[in-house]
Amino acid sequence: MPHQYPPLEDLLQSARVVVLPMRVKFRGILERETLLLRGPVGWGEFGAFPEYGDAEASRWLASAIEAGWHGFPEPLRTSIPVNATVPAIEASRVPEILARFGRVDAVKVKVAEPGQSLDDDAARVAAVRAALPHAAIRVDANGGWDVPTAVTALSRLADVGLEYAEQPVPDIDGLAEVRRRLRAAGVPVLIAADESVRKEEDPLKVARAGAADLLVVKVAPLGGVRRALELVEQAGMPAVVSSALDTSVGIRAGLALAAALPELPYACGLGTVSLLAADVTNQPLVADDGAITLRDAVADEELLEQYAAPPERRDWWLARLRRAYAVLQDPA
Structure with a gap:
């Protein structure tokens, strides 16, 4: 992905944190927390598992930015x-x-x-x-x-x-x-x-x-x-x-x-x-x-509201986004 990242403020303003229930326990969890970003070309997901450190999580953020701000390569199959x-x-x-x-x-x-x-x-x-x-x-x-x-x-x-x-x-x-x-x-x-x-x-x-x-x-x-x-x-x-x-x-x-x-x-x-x-x-x-x-996935506002994370978890994810973004800006 091109090393061109949108301003942090753009990411924070578009961020939506959700908690989704699961049908069965997977990876030891019964709920999946994740953060979604809406960019000019689509939605991206920043869902690094909570135990991952900031350096590892930064790659997940780079992927979300690619999806929302740069788009994907041309497909060879649908x-x-x-x-x-x-x-x-x-x-x-x-x-x-x-x-x-x-x-x-x-x-x-x-x-x-x-x-x-x-x-x-x-x-x-x-x-x-x-x-x-x-x-x-x-x-x-x-x-x-x-x-x-x-x-x-x-x-x-x-x-x-x-x-x-x-x-x-x-x-x-x-x-x-x-x-x-x-x-x-x-x-x-x-x-x-x-x-x-x-x-x-x-x-x-x-x-x-x-x-x-x-x-x-x-x-x-x-x-x-x-x-x-x-x-x-x-x-x-x-x-x-x-x-x-x-x-x-x-x-x-x-x-x-x-x-x-x-x-x-x-x-x-x-x-x-x-x-x-x-x-x-x-x-x-x-x-x-x-x-x-193959088709796009567009997040629904009502579902984002229905499964919105409580304020303390939203704050946790936004703080994590800031830290991961800092790693992307200065990988060293």
Whole structure:
């Protein structure tokens, strides 16, 4: 994205902070707080999770500014295939969650949840396979395993036919070791890197280390669509576009990236609006027949008012916006 930022006052004046209820617990939360910005060319979302520091949050702000003030690259496609997402729920609830996504060709299943066991994970994955015999299944551990546990778990879960495993361990060296051990054991599970791309100071380190077979790219943590496109090109690896529990405004940016990539070999993780019990637009960007059609997301004033954050949370987010903006102006 061009390093041209609007005046801070423009951002503060357009900022709207909302708290949206969720259908199920995801990332340990039942409400999603986020800040929306309205620029001259559209809406942008600044939704870095509260525990993230200002430097990391500044990339999310850069992405929101790109969306609202610069717009997106020209699309190469207008229909984006997406996967369903199954949180770390009991296996008995899997059909209920899948039903919210309509037709499903690919499913991402959360595993390695603190307090749960491999048996819980295996039951959840098996329930997805039972419900969808022909769908592609990928699992996401969010770095929750160590190397031996990851190898054991993926060797077991591979029985259902896994498309890939996302971030089974937290660090790049560990990813490379898991990948090596699985190959040596003849376990046909590809390794995808997520946190090792978006949370590293050098997002290309995972590619140079040969630690993954594909990259999971999220627009906001990488600083915008154009920055993410550059990263994928430099890495020279297949990419899956995913979201960060965004409203439809944030999903619009993810769709813009998926639409602009020269190749899109995997269904994208952009169907997460279905995990929210409310949205900021009357026309949510949700999947229809396994895909989302590319279109703009316009926040609705009544919904912004209905789900407006209480004053103390709005103040917290505005203070955070100021700090993140200061980082953008002076990255050093």
